[in-house]
Amino acid sequence: MTEPIIHACFEPQTSTWQYIVADPATKAAVIIDPVLDFDPATSTISTETADGLLALVSEQGYTVERLLETHVHADHLTAAKYLQSRLSADDGARKPQICIGKRIGKVQERFARRYGIAKDEYESAFDTLLDDDEIWHLGQLEAKAMHLPGHTPDHMGYLIGKNIFCGDTIFNPDVGSARCDFPGGSTADLYATATRLFSLPETYTIYTGHDYPPSGVRDAPQARSTVADQTRHNKHLKTGTSEAEFVRWRTERDSTLAEPRLLHQSLQVNIRGGSLPAPTDGAGDRLLHVPLKVVGGRAW
Template identity: 75%
Template sequence: MEPIVHTVFEPQTSTWQYVVADPATKTAVIIDPVLDFDPARNAVSTTSADGLLALTREKGYTVDRLLDTHVHADHLTAAKYLQDRLAKAGKRPEVGIGRRIGAVQERFAERYGIAKEEYGGAFDKLLDDDEIFHVGELEAKAVHLPGHTPDHMGYMIGKNIFCGDSLFNPDVGSARCDFPGGNAKDLYQTASRLFTLPPTYKIYTGHDYPPKTPRSEPQACSTVADQMEHNKHLKSGTPEAEFVAWRTERDAGLAEPRLIHQALQVNIRAGRLPGDGLLHVPVRVEGW
């Protein structure tokens, strides 16, 4: 039996959020939920997350896991907010992420001056590579997909893999690899691993930035066959050296994501806001 997949697009950060449910038991997981942040007002709100909660109530789902694919640099995770709300409604779901999160937390905690007690134990479940878990009666697997970030984990549920920022849709291509621990060679190998899946399997992406033509609407997924034939950066047969050279040059000219400093500080805490209500934003001094 295949899962029911609900795709929910958050337009401010172009993020795909997923509610994936077992139709037999109505057990569900939520993948990569978004906590809204307005940088002009430094204000956090929960409209997107509340929409996910409304969807699960409408469908009668019991959410037993909240999963992030990685420590996002472009949006804040709503995992902790959703966990608290669901706990008040009767069931506290686990917040899970890949087991390499510790090194990422330490790196950014040092950068932003965050004490270990603020992020230690923030995640309830650290998933091993190829670890099997269940969504109701459905078998699921955690799949390490490094390259964009070193901790990056995808989630295979039925004939679907939720790959986060490993691959975008074929007409968008691949994710940047210049964050700490990112690596273009690793991303190439990740794509190669995804391409070993059966051609009809679906790859659900973490973001979509649709070009103006030929499509203008965001798209959540594509098949393995589509990616292999049409991915504009990494289609089947693309030489590794060619991709690595292009990706490295391209990344060197990219600006920082708009919410990188706010997102990293919140996301290493699994979505918990700092106790003092303060986020640290570094200042770049030029031409002083």
């Protein structure tokens, strides 16, 4: 079986792994979970990270056919729409499709209500909604979409060759598992998802969506581990961990976690597939909503 070329690109501000995956024979490629830079101190968006992906695509001579999102991220803004505009702007190139799992509609509706986003701003944000276990071809390679719920209900992973890109499902063995306390998340579902991933052949490679290297254990982020590594060493989910034990621990742990730093900005941009709100005036400012909580009495 021919294996893909995989470029793992780490974005340190959000500890996110982005991937460019290509067929070596045809140079057809996909980009998985690209990051749009956001500075919360100045509310400024920039494209340095995404431009780095574009430079690598150009350098390698790839044709990007799809931009794959694993889910609506709560910790970084997606660069999918920006990349699509750039990749289809030159020489009349065919527009790469922005893809996500078919359950995205319920997620969009939930967060559109929370942030006051009109339906016409998000209903056509994604070009392709992928079915569970849907198969397509990346050049001469076979790719498969896998529903991997738990972290979020809509979460998808992508199996290409002997490699599964699992997003925010499980992390490297010394980090463990993802939180499940977002709306629709489920510790029981995450346990079932991990069991499914761990049933793949031991030599298959699992590429994670983030890495947070444990202090004093290792310094450099790593993108991958094998199924064998995970089943033997995952600190939360290795072989022998019962569902009841995991559900109890994960639920208790999640109750202590703060919300992600870029939660509100990420969700509002990501349900739009990376499109930004329209400018509000001639200055070009675009507005995102930030919820306020009032403590200690009535609002005034």
